[in-house]
Amino acid sequence: MSNPNFNTAASVRLTEEEMRQVLLEHQRYLAGEPGAPRLDLSRQELYGLNLANANLKDAILIGARMKRTILWNANLEGALLDGADFKHAVLESVNLRHAHLVGVKMLGVNLEGADLRAADLTDADLRSACLTGALYDLETRWPDGFDPQQAGAILSTE
Numbered sequence: 001m002s003n004p005n006f007n008t009a010a011s012v013r014l015t016e017e018e019m020r021q022v023l024l025e026h027q028r029y030l031a032g033e034p035g036a037p038r039l040d041l042s043r044q045e046l047y048g049l050n051l052a053n054a055n056l057k058d059a060i061l062i063g064a065r066m067k068r069t070i071l072w073n074a075n076l077e078g079a080l081l082d083g084a085d086f087k088h089a090v091l092e093s094v095n096l097r098h099a100h101l102v103g104v105k106m107l108g109v110n111l112e113g114a115d116l117r118a119a120d121l122t123d124a125d126l127r128s129a130c131l132t133g134a135l136y137d138l139e140t141r142w143p144d145g146f147d148p149q150q151a152g153a154i155l156s157t158e
Contacts, residue, residue, distance in 0.1 A: 026056070039060065092110050118137060
């Protein structure tokens with residue numbers, strides 16, 4: 001398989017197999033292997049991919065198009081997701097601790113049971129998003145005027 005250049009401004013539509021290969025490379029980075037690349041899928045088209053249980057910790061996904069992507073139980077801790085489009089994606093039970101989500105589009109997203117502690121959701125579009133049982137803390141940043149408890153999120157004191 002050829003290795004697509006994921007750092008270009010042009011969007012590349014990834015297949016499930018290409019995504020598996022990219023995730024394997026990222027695992028090498030997370031394990032601290034010298035020279036292993038940090039996952040950077042900025043501005044890439046990830047429409048509808050099944051990334052359930054994927055370890056995307058510290059990944060760079062700025063401006064990624066993730067509409068209808070399945071990220072159930074995925075680890076996105078510390079990920080850079082500013083400007084990403086998650087419209088109608090499934091992020092149930094996802095770990096978004098310390099993630100940067102400034103200006104993300106989360107229209108109709110299922111964030112039920114998600115961990116949003118210390119996440120930055122400044123200017124995020126959370127219209128119609130389900131946050132039932134999602135955890136947040138006093139470090140979590142929300143869009144102006146957004147009431148997380150009214151949306152079903154739970155303030156964690158841990």
